[in-house]
Amino acid sequence: MNLNAISMVLGGESVINLKLETEMDLFELSRRGVPKLAATTLAKSLDLTFSGFVNLYLSTSLRTLQRKKNEEILEPEVSEQIIQVAEVYTRGLEVFDGDEYDFKLWNSLPNRALGNRKPEELLKNHYGVKMVLETLGRMDSGVYS
Numbered sequence: 001m002n003l004n005a006i007s008m009v010l011g012g013e014s015v016i017n018l019k020l021e022t023e024m025d026l027f028e029l030s031r032r033g034v035p036k037l038a039a040t041t042l043a044k045s046l047d048l049t050f051s052g053f054v055n056l057y058l059s060t061s062l063r064t065l066q067r068k069k070n071e072e073i074l075e076p077e078v079s080e081q082i083i084q085v086a087e088v089y090t091r092g093l094e095v096f097d098g099d100e101y102d103f104k105l106w107n108s109l110p111n112r113a114l115g116n117r118k119p120e121e122l123l124k125n126h127y128g129v130k131m132v133l134e135t136l137g138r139m140d141s142g143v144y145s
Helices: 003-009 023-032 036-045 050-057 062-066 076-095 100-108 126-140
Strands: none
Touching (some): 003 023, 003 036, 023 076, 036 076, 076 100, 076 126
16 A cells, blocks of 8 residues: 555645554544545546545535535545545556556446446445455456456
8 A cells, every 4th residue: 555645646745634654544544534625636636526526436415525615624434435535546556557547447447356346336435445456456466357
């Protein structure tokens, strides 16, 4: 897990107000919450509008998040989902050797290893994230997935 890459897609240390050095830092970040700006920064990395990002990846209403200012801290549950999407995105870029286009295409197409679901459809909860990360891990090891 590349913690520096996760930090960068969330806007960096200046946005999340924490230097990510261990997985415990991710736990702490999700527990205390990330600012809305981290979500908008990640949405841009994924080439999504903010509303598209919220609808696809988060289990909260768009309206709730639209009312928040960029510096406002989001709830821990929403923050954890944002961090998990950032983890999948950065891991996907590693597996696809930095090729954003190929990763985004893979993420948006049905995958047999995931029950013919699109990886992006599974990222709203921990179990789906786990399956997507495991699939990326198998791909990185050369196993057809």
